Amino acid sequence: EKGGYDYFMLKEIAEQPKAVADTLLGRIDAGGSLTLDEVRIDDSELREIDKVVIVACGTAFHAGMIAKYAIEHWTRLPCEVELASEFRYRDPILGGQSLVIAISQSGETMDTLMALRHAREQGSRVLAICNTNGSTIPRESDAVLYTHAGPEVAVASTKAFLTQLVACYLVALYLGQVRGTKWGDEIRAVIRDLSGISAAVDRVLETMEPVRALARSLADKDTVLFLGRHVGYPVALEGALKLKELAYMHAEGFAAGELKHGPIALIEEDLPVVVLVPSPRGRSVLHDKIVSNIQEIRARGARTIVIAEEGDEAVAPYADHLVRIPATPTLLQPLVATVPLQVFACELATARGNEVDQPRNLAKSVTVE
């Protein structure tokens, strides 16, 4: 049932192009507009929303962090994203015009379920983004947008994450579409780009051998750091989470702009630091900042592992290891940039002799608070 792979995780990583394509299927019409009828919240109600609040745990929370950038950019609605386990203990301000989005692969995560119950008690509409048909979270929500990743068996989430991102982009674009923003042209262009994203993920998967070799060469390390900006920041957090749960290594993700506020003190000779580089096209200021961050850490001895778009030559002189990903609009980049981090963590876990599909102390679905 592992389809010829040694681990479910490897199979699920390989299934990502299909999972992404399946999650888009039937949701973009022939005219290039989105049809999300299944969401069952009236467009008139969606126009009245005054803020979006996302609740989730673990990897799903990282998808929510990325969704915040997309929602705020394309809809101009304020968007908060919060760990479900923190959310309901802080007396959040919610009302009838708040849209709460609960993201969960399993649909059974107790913290997320309790957060959505709290939101509904405050009168908010709850939209679930979920991978498991008929599970508790969608049953208790006002509406659901299913991800079509298929069953995810490995404890470490991979294909579910990519499809959560796709679902979040669809919701963000749909809100932009029904509410009408000045980004109309960009929204149409991004919908087109999304249609090609499954092929881009496939291309990443075809070029992963050097990443595996690099991972094996780092099996004796104690620490790996991950840096990113903008949507690269949640991707850095996700890369670090994968490494913790699979390789049992100390791994931390940072917003690169925070380096000087503390984390740069951690940099020492030969410390592996993975850096997510945003596209040099579009918001190039982000790109310039990251290039100087890479220079700063390299000058202090870090071994830089740079994940950058094809054709981005500016980073090459400062990369000890360069991992290329296809060019995508910045907001969509997490769909391709996360894949090498998954492969990296899986290979490191194997090299360290760890159980890949069933890491110690972890359960696939956390049904206790």
Ligand code: M6R
């Ligand atoms: O089923 P859920 O998406 O609600 O699960 C949330 C987290 O428990 C989950 O993403 C966890 O962090 C994974 N093990 C990460 O790989």
